Amino acid sequence: MPFIELDSLEKVFTVRRRAGLLRREKREVRAVDGITFGVERGEMVGYIGPNGAGKSTTIKMLTGILTPSGGRLRVAGIDPARERTRLARRIGVVFGQRTTLWWDLPLRDSYRLVHRMYQVPDARFRENLDRCVELLELRDLLDVPVRQLSLGQRMRGDIAAALLHDPDVLYLDEPTIGLDVVSKTRVRSFLRELNAERGTTVLLTTHDLTDIEQLCSRVMVIDHGRLMYDGDLTGLHEAGDGERLLVVDLATAVPPIEDVPGARFVRAEGPRQWLAFPATASAAPLVSAVAAAYPLVDLSVREPDIETVIAKMYGGTREERRESLT
Structure with a gap:
């Protein structure tokens, strides 16, 4: 059996809204609509989609915070809704915009509380803490109070707290949101080592495709509560005809760069130009060609937006895609 198993999983919310001066109407919103998939032990899987697609709702059902409206769900053979306390010892959770640390306590004291809550053996706790630190x-x-930490520092602190009790699976909901480049690199490196050394299963939700590209061998796309793609990232880009952008800063303004094979000129603003190229292609040949022919100062590569990839895969706007699913 897969370590994480979802079979026709559903979550329906009842929403009431004003329909007149004294009247309210009730309607159902299907946040998760019949999702089926399995995740093997030790996999690192990206679970992505636009805002409101149902990603966080799925994570909350996997942790036992929400009870499914229908279907079947098991994590390590446990029903999260029925055995939430038992499951808590097997999972770690990081919600990017909410901390599990104690706001006014130093980071060290937050970890001591985690130590006692999960009843981690002292020697194992010290080993895990030293490694995470x-x-x-x-x-x-x-020794710094959590409220005085920057977002990047707090995020690293939250990830450490989620791992002190040796969870079998780690759920990461936007773990790099708002982080600078250095902090993102540090977090990604840590997660790779964690998965390689301990075989921790990781389910990652994010809007940053670079997180997925550097960490996950498999990606699932959810849109309007339905699973729309399950495969590798290359297949996702091919299905969505995705493009990355090479942003080039030159020493002086020059005519549009249209002579680089494999690249498409998009626009220019003074000495800065944007070139598009297939998301499945390497940027290295383009960089070499631009550097050899133009007065290059700086450059960066921008990944395609999740919304754009999904729109190209299935066509139309979010509203049109919603109508096609109903």
């Missing part, structure tokens, strides 16, 4: 570079932050 080293790999996430938290040593100088242990």
Whole structure:
């Protein structure tokens, strides 16, 4: 059996809204609509989609926070809604915009509370804490109150807290939101090592395709509560005809760069130009060609937006896609 198993999983919310001065009308919203998939132990899977697609609702059902309206759900053979306390010892959760740390306590004291809550053996707790502190570079932050930490520092602190009790599976909901480049790189490196060394199963939701590209061998796309793609990232780009952007900063303004094979000129603003190229292609040949022919100062590569990829895969706007699913 898969380590995580969903079979026709549904979550329906009842929403009431004003329909007149004294009248309210009731309607149902299907946040998750018949999703079926399995995740094997040790997999790192990206679970992506536009805002409101049902990603966080799925995570909350996987953790036992929400009870499914229909279908079947098991994590490590456990029904999360029925055995939430038992499951809590097997999972770790990081919600990017909500902290599990104690706001007014130093980071060290938050970890001590986690130690007692999960009843982690002392030797194992010290080993896990030392490892997280080293790999996430938290040593100088242990005596700092959580409220004084930057977003990137707090996020690293939250990830450490989620791992102190040796969970079998780690759910990450937007773990790199708002982080700078250095913090993102540090978090991604840590997660790769965690998965390689301990075989921790990771389910990652994010809007940053670079997170998926660097961490996950498999990606699932959810839109309006339905699973619309399950495969590798290359297949997703091929299905969606995705393009990345090469943003080029030159020493001076020049005519549009239209002579680089494999690239399409998009626009220019003074010395900065945007070139599009297939998301499945390497940027290295384009960079070499631009650097050889133009006065290059700086450049960056921008990944395609999730909304854009999904729109190209299935056509139309979000509203048109919703109508096609009903």
